[in-house]
Amino acid sequence: MKFFTPFRKKSPWILHYNAGSCNGCDIEILAALGPKFDLERFGVINTGNPKQSDIFLVTGPVTYRSRERLVELYTQIPEPKVVVAVGSCTTTGGVFRGMYNVEDGIDRYIPVDVYIPGCASSPQLIIDALVKAGEILESKSKAIEKPFKLFGAIETIGNKLSRLNMAKKVHDDED
């Protein structure tokens, strides 16, 4: 694990899935990968395989038929993973909100780390979001690789856990 960490930091690979978008954001992702905006200088490569990717780029408001595939793809990406919602309709449903075959945004189904506004999101915003996603990916991989003590550390962690605090509060009130 330690051997791969520096490489992953430098080069997050992306998986792109269209969950019912109008194509606008998809061609902007292609344009961002092209020579003018050149996303590849951050080591970003567009890959079609979920098992090789780190960042999940989703466009579109999630149609009825694409939601199963969306969750399937999300579960196939190995940890640590970052989800980026590209475009207004991916974040909230946008102009498609309330249409009968649309699920109003992807955060009903999978947790999202970075939201990009815009219809369509410009390549500059996509680059910004991917840089941010790279930072989140780095912190997530550090959190995963940190050794976790099961016993002995419960008191120190427990003070920070809100649920434990609440339990304490209830206990105090009863007293």
Added chain:
Amino acid sequence: MKKTIQIPLGSQHISLLEPIRFKFECENEKIIGVDADVGFVHRGVELACTRSFEFKQVGYVVARVCGLCAITHSLSYTLAVEKLLGYVANDRIKYLRMLMVELDRIHSHMLCLAHTAENAGFEALFMQIMGDRELVMEVQEAISGNRVQFDYISIGGVNRDLTSELVDLVRKNLTTLSEKMEILTGLFDNNWSLSLKYKGVGVLTLEDAYTYNALGPLARASGLATDVRAETSDFPYEALGYTMMLESTGDIHARNFVRLREIVNSIAICRNIVDNLPMGEIQEKVKGKPKGEEIVRIEAPRGELFYLVRGNGTNTLERVRIKTPTFSGIPAMMEVFKGSQYADAPAILASFDPCMSCTAK
């Protein structure tokens, strides 16, 4: 013993921009049967246009049917409503609308060429075409304020004017682009390794194109002379130097060449438009509510786009029917796959320039 194997392509695949699923029935490497499933991105735009939006807003909603040909969608809808309201746009508005449609056609065709090149394995050519495409995107952003979804056309005119600085930018970028197009045309014509992947692959014959109702560049590559720009008189295309581009072989090479030559033709049309732009208002008041039924046909980058709009004199419309070019092209598409190699399938698919979000709406 079972002699054929089934290989799926999609719904999520590296060569696909949008979800579409093919089931290829293969005999060794050869495809003998195809089954396509296109309905992954169905959103229900048509129903929403008649329920939740007023007729003045629908123009911006139907633009979200497809991001690549958004301007043709909003133009067709706007034309239909304007016909119902009995309004005829002045020449300046017509010219400005045509300018944006032709710029959109250039960028859409270039994206298709780039995507076909990428799917056939030519990554450097993809980068080269995408780099050249930015010249058009720059112009579009300067004119309309957005790179992809312009929202440039509204009922009764256009939303932004073309100033003299913009005209200079259009001229400058289109001159650079036409030089680049010459280089690209030479490359597509003479390059030996491109010819291996493109020539004689994915052939659609003239009879098949006629039988299966092919449209747009797909039909023109087979020699079928069909183009809405020549058939309708909503816009003065003939006066601005439009010529129909026909090829005869019907393979990927021919489709690429139709697109390349159409780009060159569109550049010429755009130049003519900015040179001969008439004076006039860009936004005029249109009164009334749409009542009656109207049909509009516009040539989108992929072929004929058909709109039916029916209103009943209120703010909400009764029916909006959209028939998109890819939807009509699917039978021809399935026919071409039969008999070709499985390895060529992504390139053939990209050469059709399919637009699933148009098809499923």
